[in-house]
Structures are given as C-alpha cells and as structure tokens.
C-alpha cells in the first residue's frame with residue numbers, strides 16, 4: 182500500500198468513526214444479544230425481544246442489526262428474506278418489517294440465501310464498522326445487535342466500535358454443555374467491560390399441548406443455576422413451543438401472533454426486567470455525571 186492510499190484509508194476510517202458517533206447518538210439504548218454456541222435460539226430471542234419492545238410503547242422505535250455475518254437469520258424470522266438495502270444521499274436505509282422493526286442484515290447484501298460469506302477478521306471489522314456508520318437508523322429507542330455465537334471477531338468489533346453499549350443479554354439452553362459455554366460468554370463480556378444485563382434460558386421445558394405435562398427436553402433450571410454461580414442476573418425462562426418455530430419459519434414475530442402463550446408471557450417479563458436494568462443504569466449514569474460536574 183502506498184503512503185497516499187494509507188492516508189486516504191485512515192481519513193475514510195476517521196470519517197466513518199465520526200458518522201458512527203453521530204448516528205449512534207440518536208439511538209437511546211444499544212443491547213447486544215450473544216450466546217456461547219449456535220442453535221440456542223439467539224436470533225429468535227432477539228426478534229421477539231424487539232417485537233416485545235414495540236408492544237411496550239416503542240412502535241417504530243426499534244432496530245435490529247443482524248451482525249451474524251456467516252449465518253444471518255433475522256430476515257427469515259422477521260419476514261424480510263430476499264429484501265435488499267436501499268441507499269440514498271444520507272446513506273443506507275434499513276428495511277422495515279411489517280411490525281415496524283428496522284432491520285439491517287448481511288443477508289440483504291448476498292446474491293441468494295445459500296451464498297456463503299468467506300471473510301477473514303479484518304474484513305469483518307470493516308463490514309461491521311460500515312454497517313454501524315453508514316446506516317441511517319434515525320432516532321431509535323432500542324437497537325438490538327444479534328451477534329454470532331462464540332467469542333470471535335464480530336463481538337470484539339462491535340464492543341470496540343460501541344464502547345457506550347448498554348449491555349449484553351446472554352441466551353442459553355438449560356443443558357450442562359451449554360452452561361460451560363455460557364461461562365465463556367460471561368468472561369468475554371466482563372473482559373470487554375460490557376455490562377451483563379442477564380441470562381435468558383431458552384428451550385426451557387416443553388408443555389405437552391395434549392396432556393399439559395412438562396417435559397424437560399434439554400433439562401431445566403441450568404440458566405438460573407449458572408447466573409447464581411456467576412453472580413449475574415437471571416432474566417427468565419422461555420419454554421419450547423412448536424409455534425415459535427412455525428412462526429419463525431413463516432416470518433411472523435411469535436409474541437405478536439401468539440400473545441397469550443406462556444412463551445410470549447415469558448418474553449414480556451424478560452423485557453420488563455431489561456427495561457428495569459436500563460432505568461437503573463440511566464439513573465446511575467446521571468448520578469455519576471452530577472458527581473463529576
């Protein structure tokens with residue numbers, strides 16, 4: 182690389198960082214959703230938490246950044262598969278779902294849903310920086326960031342680019358195998374100084390629709406146990422519900438379609454706890470500000 186292109190590149194990054202700061206300042210709360218491993222329902226939880234926020238007085242004020250570059254599944258779950266990002270003079274616009282949630286996903290840039298993304302770390306950092314700096318989210322109350330499973334490049338990039346993140350929600354399933362990886366996720370968040378909002382235990386038992394008996398397919402209670410062990414808040418348990426899977430495949434937010442189900446009620450309780458965390462955090466932040474003035 183010549184020194185000229187080097188200078189240009191640095192200028193471009195500085196410009197992006199300036200844009201990022203000004204765009205992110207319009208978003209009141211940024212929450213990352215992480216999991217130690219894949220398949221525990223992280224994207225499903227992200228979409229349903231976003232939908233729960235819209236139901237709790239934040240309609241059209243919620244966004245989701247699907248930062249799962251290798252396995253973007255938010256568009257499918259929210260009914261936006263096959264959509265494309267539109268751009269205009271101010272930047273790139275998110276795609277709005279039927280429930281009014283603004284979404285940005287790698288999936289909107291891929292030629293088709295079977296195309297894989299083969300990128301190394303630095304390229305992923307560039308993509309995420311661009312996502313965060315070029316997207317015109319507008320004023321939002323909440324931006325949920327769906328991070329890929331594990332503790333790799335993407336969560337690291339997001340943590341570095343968004344130092345003012347409100348916190349992370351960790352999704353797990355009750356089994357012991359999952360608890361081991363949850364410990365890693367908690368350590369990761371702590372090392373990056375990301376506040377831990379709490380742990381959600383997904384796929385926590387299955388209630389038989391015929392006889393009402395509860396069957397603990399992946400066991401249950403593991404999420405609470407690990408929260409107590411690690412000293413982090415426990416946000417709640419979401420049971421396995423066949424309709425969660427059906428609605429996700431149809432692209433409909435489950436908690437809007439099946440508001441009366443036990444799983445939807447669990448989502449709403451979790452959202453209330455997240456709101457309480459944010460309220461306490463804002464209060465604390467204000468007190469700190471006053472003290473330092």
Ligand code: ADP
Nearest residue numbers: 219220221222223224225420421422425426429
């Ligand atoms: P991850 O993002 O962790 O890889 P997904 O959100 O893609 O996981 O979920 C994996 C699968 O599990 C999907 O088919 C989803 O519909 C299903 N699923 C997630 N949570 C539940 C639940 N509580 N009940 C039933 N199915 C669920």
